[in-house]
Amino acid sequence: MTGIFLQTDALHIGYASRSVSGPLNLSLRKGELVCLLGPNGAGKSTLMRTLSGLQAPLKGSILLEGIPLEALSPLELARKRSLVLTDRTDPGNLTAGEVIALGRTPHTNWLGRLTPVDQQQIQTAIDLTDTGFLLSRRMPELSDGERQKVMLARALAQDTDLILLDEPTAHLDLPNRVAMMQLLHRLARTTGKAILLSTHELDLALQTADRLWLITRDGTLHAGVPEDLVLNGTFETAFARDGLQFDRQTGGFRIRLTEEGPVVSLAGPDSIWLRQALAREGYRIRADGGYLLSVEESGWKTTDGQLFTTIETLLAHLRNQLFQ
Numbered sequence: 001m002t003g004i005f006l007q008t009d010a011l012h013i014g015y016a017s018r019s020v021s022g023p024l025n026l027s028l029r030k031g032e033l034v035c036l037l038g039p040n041g042a043g044k045s046t047l048m049r050t051l052s053g054l055q056a057p058l059k060g061s062i063l064l065e066g067i068p069l070e071a072l073s074p075l076e077l078a079r080k081r082s083l084v085l086t087d088r089t090d091p092g093n094l095t096a097g098e099v100i101a102l103g104r105t106p107h108t109n110w111l112g113r114l115t116p117v118d119q120q121q122i123q124t125a126i127d128l129t130d131t132g133f134l135l136s137r138r139m140p141e142l143s144d145g146e147r148q149k150v151m152l153a154r155a156l157a158q159d160t161d162l163i164l165l166d167e168p169t170a171h172l173d174l175p176n177r178v179a180m181m182q183l184l185h186r187l188a189r190t191t192g193k194a195i196l197l198s199t200h201e202l203d204l205a206l207q208t209a210d211r212l213w214l215i216t217r218d219g220t221l222h223a224g225v226p227e228d229l230v231l232n233g234t235f236e237t238a239f240a241r242d243g244l245q246f247d248r249q250t251g252g253f254r255i256r257l258t259e260e261g262p263v264v265s266l267a268g269p270d271s272i273w274l275r276q277a278l279a280r281e282g283y284r285i286r287a288d289g290g291y292l293l294s295v296e297e298s299g300w301k302t303t304d305g306q307l308f309t310t311i312e313t314l315l316a317h318l319r320n321q322l323f324q
């Protein structure tokens with residue numbers, strides 16, 4: 001990894017009426033994908049807007065390659081950082097192709113003519129985001145997910161060293177969410193861009209981010225490699241709530257449904273799907289004691305020796321046995 005592209009020094013973010021977070025001493029390196037996470041209202045959008053120059057800091061400074069953000073002209077800024085704001089842009093009635101080409105505006109000459117280099121950049125952005133089939137469609141006619149991909153393509157066509165994206169996966173289906181995160185991760189690695197995105201996709205962020213910036217409800221920002229933030233409990237503390245339990249083994253959250261139902265213990269290999277079904281039905285799963293269920297290769301065996309091959313029939317049997 002090369003040097004630091006973006007740095008903040010004692011940065012305080014927020015509004016005249018309220019401070020949201022600070023002091024923040026953050027750095028974003030070239031070639032690095034950082035995911036900004038935090039519960040609703042923690043300050044993710046406020047931080048994204050402040051780092052992108054759309055909102056003034058309350059205090060402190062932001063440096064891009066050592067230059068204070070406010071010292072850069074709008075054109076200089078547009079050559080250094082691109083911005084993808086998911087729901088807050090109105091691209092008018094332009095076609096997707098025209099919107100993507102607009103990404104080159106900071107680089108074109110005063111006539112606004114696209115050179116072969118501009119054309120090549122645009123084509124690369126289209127190929128990377130798989131938006132070729134949308135080029136002639138008008139923006140208002142696109143689905144939310146399609147529009148989101150076009151806005152990413154525009155940012156890629158802008159070809160800046162820093163890309164900031166506010167919830168870029170918000171409207172995408174699961175395969176497209178995964179594809180977008182993989183693309184951004186690959187881009188950071190192969191082109192040396194510094195990429196910061198805010199997201200509510202905790203599991204995807206855990207798997208793809210080089211580092212996390214995790215804002216907790218009190219405005220504290222924890223930065224680190226995802227696995228360190230999981231292992232030291234920061235991740236869990238930031239998101240755990242009543243009824244929600246973080247599973248450090250799988251990196252996922254599980255809904256905690258009951259503290260009162262009949263106790264069931266499991267013998268044999270662990271089965272996450274059986275646990276989930278039992279928890280939903282209101283059973284408490286313990287290491288031993290209570291009603292014993294054996295997990296076999298061919299199904300699930302109850303204490304009375306019956307074998308069930310579907311969870312549905314097993315649950316029906318348990319209901320009769322344990323909830324009478």
Ligand SMILES: Nc1ncnc2c1ncn2[C@@H]1O[C@H](COP(=O)(O)OP(=O)(O)OP(=O)(O)O)[C@@H](O)[C@H]1O
Nearest residue numbers: 015017018020038039040041042043044045046047
């Ligand atoms: N224009 C504003 N004036 C005053 N306070 C604001 C303004 N916009 C947002 N806030 C407050 O700042 C805090 C941070 O808001 P922000 O939108 O940055 O959170 P977020 O982490 O992006 O939330 P979400 O996940 O819900 O999008 C919230 O308490 C919010 O109510």
